[in-house]
Amino acid sequence: MITRRKLVFTMVAFLVGFMIAIQFQTTRKPAARDTRDIWELREDIEKEKITQQELLYEIQSYESLLNEYVSKQDKERMKTMQLELKSLKKEAGLTKVSGQGIVMTIEPLFSEALLGEPIGYVTDDLLMRLLNEINLYDAEAISIADQRIVTNTAVREVNGKTYINNRPLPPLPVEINIISDDPEKMHAKMAASQAMDDFAKENLGLTLDPEIKDKLTLPAYEQHIPVKFMKKAGEDS
C-alpha cells in the first residue's frame, strides 16, 4: 500500500513540476532578438554616420561662433551677436523672407448653386495634413492666407471656423505660399500629392500654380513666441 501511495505522490509531484515548468516558461519573456540582416545594419550605420556628421558640423559652427565672440573686440563682438540674432530670428520665422517657391490655392471645387448644399470649410485636420506633407518635402517657409507658419503655429477649429495663429481663415479662395531650396522638386512632389484628393473629398479644390515663382515674399510671424523653458544664462556660465 505504501508503494502505491508513493506512486500517487510521485505522479502528482510530476504534474506539479510540469505545470510549474510550463508556467515558468510562459512568464519568462523571450529575449528580444535583433533580427536585422546585414543590409539593414549597414543602412542603420549609414544613418547614424550622417547624424554624426551633422552633429559635428553643428558643433563646428558653434565653436567658430564662440571663437568670434571671444577673439573680437567689443564692438565687433556686438556685431557678431547681432548677426547671429538676425539669423536665429530668420530661422524662427520672425522676419520677412523671400525666395523661390510655389503657390497653391484652395477654392471651392463645385459651386454652391450646382451642388445645392453649402460648401464645406477647410478643416484643421485637412490643413494639418497638408502642412505635414509640405514640411516633409523640406519647405523653408510656409504661409497660409498671409499667416506665416512657424514651429508653434496653432491650427485650430473653433465653432466651425478654422483659425491659424489665432486668426480666422478668410473666405475662399485661400493662397498657400511655399518657399523651398529646391522649388522644382517641391513642385513635382506637390503635383503628385495625395492632398488634392483629400481636399476634393470635402468639395474643395487644391490647385497648384503651374509655374515656379522666382520671388515669393512671405510675411513675418506677427505674434510673440512664448519662451517657456529657456532661461538667461548666468554670468559665469
Added chain:
Amino acid sequence: MWLPLVGLLIGILLGLLTELRVPEEYTNYLSIAVLAALDTLFGGLRAHLQDTFEQAVFVSGFFFNILLAAGLAFLGVHLGVDLYLAAIFAFGVRLFNNIAVIRRLMLQKWMTKKKSKENL
C-alpha cells in the same frame, strides 16, 4: 521519500525541455492551478505524516481543486471581479498552515529520534 522528489524533478525537466507555452491570456489560470496543485500536494504530505492519508481524497482533491480554482478565475474574469484573489488567498493560507504542520511533525519526529538515541 525520494521518489516524489524525483517525480517533481522529472516533471520540471520535461516541462522545460518540451518548450510548451500557454497563451498569454491563460497564464492567470495556470498560476492558480499551480497554486492549487501545490496546496493539494502539501495537504497530502501532511495527511501522510498524520496517518490520515486517503488516496481517493488526495487524487480527487488534486484535480477538483485545480478545476475549481481555474473555474473561479474564469468566473471572476467574466463578472469583472477579481475572484482569483479568493483562490489565491485560500490556497495561500492553507499552504502556510500545511507547511507549518509538516514542519512541526518533522521536528517532533526528529526530536523523538534524537531522544531515543540518547537513551540508548
